Amino acid sequence: MNQDDITRVRNFGRSVAVEVGALEDSFLNRGRPLGSARVLNAIGLGYENVANLRAFLKLDTGLLSRLLRGLEAEDLILTTPNPDDRRSRITRLTAKGKAEFEIYERLSDERAAEILHRHKEARRLLEAMDIVTIALSRDDIVFEEVDYASDIATTCLNAFAAELSKRLNLEFDLKKSGDPELSQMKHPHGTFVVARLGDMPVGCVGVKGNGSSSAEIKRMWIAPVARGLGLARRMMSAAEEAAMAKGITTLRLDTNSTLLEAVGLYRNMGWVEIDRFNDDPYPDLFFEKKLRAP
């Protein structure tokens, strides 16, 4: 990392700051201060509880309260006590508020579309944006157990399959084959974990269990745009934790010795090499890890 690289990052920062400023200006053109617009936007996004709003927008209680009063006066929101806890309050957009929220959404969409529009190779620009987004928001990536048939899991599995078939130069259609393995990656014996940044899937891993104390790691995938951020390690940890929570004490997996980075990671994370435990043609290296409570 040299001064030239740092300059590139700073040039990047400068140009996006201009873009961010331009979007805010276009918001101000609606005649409402930015603070109010932000609150309206947050409510539209689903932050209905005043406390959540405050946490999300990082605002002082007094300031948010006043901004809410302002939006109420404009007839854009309606605030009611929370029936579960009448100290706290729930705020919702009125019809007029929804309309106004949609206008802000459209402004944002239009700016985004305009950027894409003037770029002939939009795919490439989008991929670059994803790489930057994920690099900047790495700490916001969450790992969670989901059903392997959920939308986000399906997206991951399809991407995984596409990548694998491209790399191995063969057809590898998970959907078509029905994939009997998947059915073991669900409660109560197994599980399926995805990593996501907001709604963007960035990785997945399956724990295939059969009710015994040992299970297998399968379908480990990290989105290409999310590589280089140490996600694989976090992904494996998440899978191990999920397995432990299911009472699993031994995990095993198969891999290929040409995947040097992956193999290095396994060894580094305490996996030990074992004998071949299946007769799949692709894997040639097999690992096992004994789990124990931390």
Add this chain to the structure above:
Amino acid sequence: MNQDDITRVRNFGRSVAVEVGALEDSFLNRGRPLGSARVLNAIGLGYENVANLRAFLKLDTGLLSRLLRGLEAEDLILTTPNPDDRRSRITRLTAKGKAEFEIYERLSDERAAEILHRHKEARRLLEAMDIVTIALSRDDIVFEEVDYASDIATTCLNAFAAELSKRLNLEFDLKKSGDPELSQMKHPHGTFVVARLGDMPVGCVGVKGNGSSSAEIKRMWIAPVARGLGLARRMMSAAEEAAMAKGITTLRLDTNSTLLEAVGLYRNMGWVEIDRFNDDPYPDLFFEKKLRAP
């Protein structure tokens, strides 16, 4: 372009907005309002003339004046009348101001370094940032005639050579061969044009002249990260204008028929196919264009 793509751009916008905000916060931690910090920064970058400062920062005369007074009171800058026009004023950093400016610079550098640091594949992240930077700041790209031996031209030519040799799978070392063609790409018979975004070179083109009314386009290159933005067209226009300014009335060039996009561009810009005019092995398609004042 669909809603999903727009969402990706907007996610990008959100994450960089957070980053921009964090940098501004770290600036505020120096105890000085953002406005003052920005002025100090601009002066440090070389905007010494008050009018230039105002244009660069897009500030009102009154506001800038007050901010300058504030920095003066802090002993960070020194303002003197411009000897050439005693109405206008020149402002310069004091030693203390320089030190403070350096601190802001270091803060920015540190943030940038930190982003790179936590990314194992920094090359890939930097390339992604460049793509985004150029896409967002496309309108700030300037075309200018420079000496072919200048640093920026050399950077372009080396990149061009590296790319060509990679594509043709052969050694193509411009520096070593001394490249006699280059000497004709300078005043008074020829010229060399680079496109740059700030200090970042994004393209180049040479006009190789010999004193006659016709000249040749050579060494046309667009940085890979800058592709898809219609730069090639602007580059060619810049070259044609520069040639016209030198009294050149006919331009010609050679290319390869496999470069479909380039060939399409030439035809679209009014170039007509002519007979082979050299015996280089690589090109198989030859074009000419008659220039006339617009």
Add this chain to the structure above:
DNA sequence: TCATTTATCTGACTCTAGTCAGCCAAATGA
């Protein structure tokens, strides 16, 4: 039950950013 905590609101305040009118001095041009 009653002191304490929690969730929100209100009023009084500050600071920053920015606008606008008017001012002065230097430069410009008929």
Add this chain to the structure above:
DNA sequence: TCATTTGGCTGACTAGAGTCAGATAAATGA
């Protein structure tokens, strides 16, 4: 030379963003 323009400054003002100290009412827990 003198009216006009240009460049910058000052004073008076506004609005937005944010802080902070109570106040209020509901929930909580000994």
